Amino acid sequence: GAGVSQSPRYKVAKRGQDVALRCDPISGHVSLFWYQQALGQGPEFLTYFQNEAQLDKSGLPSDRFFAERPEGSVSTLKIQRTQQEDSAVYLCASSLGTSGDTQYFGPGTRLTVL
Amino acid sequence: AQSVSQHNHHVILSEAASLELGCNYSYGGTVNLFWYVQYPGQHLQLLLKYFSGDPLVKGIKGFEAEFIKSKFSFNLRKPSVQWSDTAEYFCAVNPRLSGGYNKLIFGAGTRLAVHP
Numbered sequence: 001g002a003g004v005s006q007s008p009r010y011k012v013a014k015r016g017q018d019v020a021l022r023c024d025p026i027s028g029h030v031s032l033f034w035y036q037q038a039l040g041q042g043p044e045f046l047t048y049f050q051n052e053a054q055l056d057k058s059g060l061p062s063d064r065f066f067a068e069r070p071e072g073s074v075s076t077l078k079i080q081r082t083q084q085e086d087s088a089v090y091l092c093a094s095s096l097g098t099s100g101d102t103q104y105f106g107p108g109t110r111l112t113v114l
Numbered sequence: 115a116q117s118v119s120q121h122n123h124h125v126i127l128s129e130a131a132s133l134e135l136g137c138n139y140s141y142g143g144t145v146n147l148f149w150y151v152q153y154p155g156q157h158l159q160l161l162l163k164y165f166s167g168d169p170l171v172k173g174i175k176g177f178e179a180e181f182i183k184s185k186f187s188f189n190l191r192k193p194s195v196q197w198s199d200t201a202e203y204f205c206a207v208n209p210r211l212s213g214g215y216n217k218l219i220f221g222a223g224t225r226l227a228v229h230p
Contacts, residue, residue, distance in 0.1 A: 048217060056217065093158075106157060
């Protein structure tokens with residue numbers, strides 16, 4: 001079956017622009033996670049959704065970052081007024097349940113802010 | 115704050131050599147433990163996981179990992195590597211906090227290069 005998909009795969013933005021990154025989780029998966037992976041680092045947790053509810057946004061680096069999952073399936077991560085330090089790969093993962101299930105990762109969106 | 119340390123950032127081996135990648139975490143409570151692998155040009159995929167029971171866990175492609183609670187370690191091993199094992203390997207920990215969801219804390223990764 002289809003895995004987690006993300007779009008766009010690559011995004012170049014000028015500093016100050018707003019960007020929107022999309023994640024299509026595996027159908028029926030309750031949990032959805034966003035991670036940020038800087039160059040040479042492991043992924044870092046940004047936020048977690050259980051269906052449409054955003055239960056944890058403790059990893060969002062600033063109020064310029066906003067995520068939503070209005071119908072409990074597709075999710076969008078929005079970054080306003082992008083800065084150079086926002087350059088990273090943004091990973092989305094989904095899992096079937098809420099506890100202990102394997103997270104399946106998408107290919108990521110590589111964001112470069114010039 | 116919880117953290118995960120991977121001891122080696124780069125490892126270079128010849129085919130048929132044995133592999134051990136170190137992983138230590140800092141969290142005093144109960145944890146779920148994972149190793150993920152990212153092959154060149156591909157996305158992260160699960161190699162193996164430990165939740166409870168036998169601390170020696172076997173995963174795909176001949177990999178195994180041993181959970182040693184007293185050492186807060188979850189080292190990855192493979193007796194004989196192949197060129198196709200060239201990839202980046204990430205150790206990840208999920209502290210079993212209240213709330214129950216599977217928030218992962220990753221190490222910085224180890225790049226493994228296997229030469230024929």
